Amino acid sequence: MSDQKISISNGKLNVPENPTIPFIEGDGTGVDIWPASQLVFDKAVEKAYNGKRKINWKEVLAGEKAFNKTGNWLPDETLDIFREYLVGIKGPLTTPVGGGIRSLNVALRQILDLYVCLRPVRWYEGVPSPVKNPGAVDMVIFRENTEDIYAGIEFAAGTPEAQKVLDFIAKEFPKEFNKIRFNTKEKSEDFWKMVGATDVKTDVNVGIGIKPVSLSGSTRLIHSAIAYAIKHNQKSVTLVHKGNIMKFTEGAFRDWGYAVAEQYFGDKVYTWNKWEKTKKEKGEAAANEEQKAAIAAGKIIIKDSIADITLQQVLTRPEDFDVIATLNLNGDYLSDALAAQVGGIGIAPGANINYITGHAIFEATHGTAPKYAGQDKVNPGSVILSGVMMLEYMGWQEAADLISRGLEKAIASKRVTYDFHRQMEGATMLKCSEFAQEIVKNM
Numbered sequence: 027m028s029d030q031k032i033s034i035s036n037g038k039l040n041v042p043e044n045p046t047i048p049f050i051e052g053d054g055t056g057v058d059i060w061p062a063s064q065l066v067f068d069k070a071v072e073k074a075y076n077g078k079r080k081i082n083w084k085e086v087l088a089g090e091k092a093f094n095k096t097g098n099w100l101p102d103e104t105l106d107i108f109r110e111y112l113v114g115i116k117g118p119l120t121t122p123v124g125g126g127i128r129s130l131n132v133a134l135r136q137i138l139d140l141y142v143c144l145r146p147v148r149w150y151e152g153v154p155s156p157v158k159n160p161g162a163v164d165m166v167i168f169r170e171n172t173e174d175i176y177a178g179i180e181f182a183a184g185t186p187e188a189q190k191v192l193d194f195i196a197k198e199f200p201k202e203f204n205k206i207r208f209n210t211k212e213k214s215e216d217f218w219k220m221v222g223a224t225d226v227k228t229d230v231n232v233g234i235g236i237k238p239v240s241l242s243g244s245t246r247l248i249h250s251a252i253a254y255a256i257k258h259n260q261k262s263v264t265l266v267h268k269g270n271i272m273k274f275t276e277g278a279f280r281d282w283g284y285a286v287a288e289q290y291f292g293d294k295v296y297t298w299n300k301w302e303k304t305k306k307e308k309g310e311a312a313a314n315e316e317q318k319a320a321i322a323a324g325k326i327i328i329k330d331s332i333a334d335i336t337l338q339q340v341l342t343r344p345e346d347f348d349v350i351a352t353l354n355l356n357g358d359y360l361s362d363a364l365a366a367q368v369g370g371i372g373i374a375p376g377a378n379i380n381y382i383t384g385h386a387i388f389e390a391t392h393g394t395a396p397k398y399a400g401q402d403k404v405n406p407g408s409v410i411l412s413g414v415m416m417l418e419y420m421g422w423q424e425a426a427d428l429i430s431r432g433l434e435k436a437i438a439s440k441r442v443t444y445d446f447h448r449q450m451e452g453a454t455m456l457k458c459s460e461f462a463q464e465i466v467k468n469m
């Protein structure tokens with residue numbers, strides 16, 4: 027098949043009839059999920075466009091497969107191809123805990139500057155859920171994808187690098203240095219007894235991590251979230267942060283968020299920042315009246331919520347949340363927690379997008395689930411729905427709709443993979459590949 031590239035001009039994607047789309051199969055359960063997903067995508071495109079359109083899949087390497095074949099975890103060629111072809115899709119990649127390589131998933135997002143991690147969370151009729159009213163869960167998470175502690179600026183305890191940073195803080199910021207508990211490696215025997223250990227002779231003590239959060243990084247993420255809320259007629263955007271504790275990173279994210287809303291979106295939005303101002307000047311009743319009028323006029327409410335209570339409230343009052351804009355780590359936690367409410371991680375899709383350059387890589391929210399690798403067992407729904415997001419992004423809505431419908435019907439007929447089967451009464455358990463075929467049958 028000829029090599030046709032997706033391109034972008036004046037902010038609009040140009041998608042040829044037979045676009046080449048690079049994909050990464052993924053580690054672990056990637057070998058099961060990818061072929062199942064590709065089958066669904068190809069059948070949907072064929073059915074929607076009677077063979078007039080077809081995706082030309084191009085495998086690119088990353089993770090274990092890349093390392094085994096090339097000695098490199100993330101070959102430059104893979105990055106070049108994603109740059110060149112604009113839109114791609116990937117399976118999960120393994121990241122070891124503690125030592126070893128840094129996350130390839132995070133590296134792809136950072137190197138290609140895919141600053142929005144977009145994770146919609148909605149319920150499909152019939153999907154088993156631990157909450158009473160899963161239908162009320164309909165949120166879209168905009169997770170900042172390039173900064174925060176994911177920048178990976180960390181120094182292991184006991185290394186000369188960590189010591190250098192500690193020495194710098196001791197010299198330049200003595201007050202802050204004293205806030206670092208156990209800031210010296212000189213410890214007496216009594217000290218080690220006090221922490222519950224004996225016989226410890228080690229230089230290892232304080233590991234250091236740095237959390238960069240910028241005005242530019244926050245602005246572009248929050249701008250995208252509000253623009254999305256306007257385009258999709260959403261009622262609110264909630265800025266989720268832990269700004270009471272991390273004042274100049276997460277607190278700044280909130281303040282910059284309100285500034286973005288007021289500066290760029292003017293009378294399309296009403297912010298809680300404005301509510302506070304009116305309350306101070308004219309009292310609470312006047313502020314409430316102002317907000318009520320803004321809602322009646324169809325304005326989007328821009329509000330904020332502290333991260334810990336947010337994790338409770340998305341469970342207890344999900345109808346209060348529409349679009350959520352948040353920092354990288356909060357977004358990671360929130361997306362797995364929210365996925366649980368609507369059927370779990372096996373059906374939670376996502377996309378990494380740069381809305382300016384048009385680059386996008388679609389990927390599941392879950393990881394490699396290594397204990398199930400190669401068993402043809404896990405739910406391919408998360409990658410399949412990420413593919414639905416990709417088709418929508420390309421403007422191939424008809425193919426996207428066919429897949430959504432096929433998935434809904436497969437679930438309604440209770441023919442599902444193990445994760446849904448264990449929560450459903452009277453369901454038939456299908457393998458990963460069989461569930462994909464079931465979706466195709468129901469398209």
Ligand SMILES: NC(=O)C1=CN([C@@H]2O[C@H](COP(=O)(O)OP(=O)(O)OC[C@H]3O[C@@H](n4cnc5c(N)ncnc54)[C@H](OP(=O)(O)O)[C@@H]3O)[C@@H](O)[C@H]2O)C=CC1
Pocket residue numbers: 055117118119120121122131371372373389390391392393394395396404405406407408445
């Ligand atoms: N973007 C990416 O590529 C990501 C990669 N990772 C990486 O994946 C590896 C494993 O991470 P881990 O924390 O175990 O998280 P995983 O998401 O891989 O797995 C955790 C659990 O989630 C459930 N699960 C995961 N995938 C599916 C699926 N397709 N269908 C049904 N259930 C599923 C399983 O639950 P149960 O046991 O209940 O059946 C599984 O044991 C790590 O190396 C991590 O860094 C993690 C997240 C994202």
Ligand SMILES: O=C(O)CCC(=O)C(=O)O
Pocket residue numbers: 119120121129130131132358391393
């Ligand atoms: O990169 C990883 O291994 C984990 C990433 C992750 O948890 C996520 O993107 O949600």
Ligand SMILES: [Mg+2]
Pocket residue numbers: 358359362391
């Ligand atoms: Mg995660």
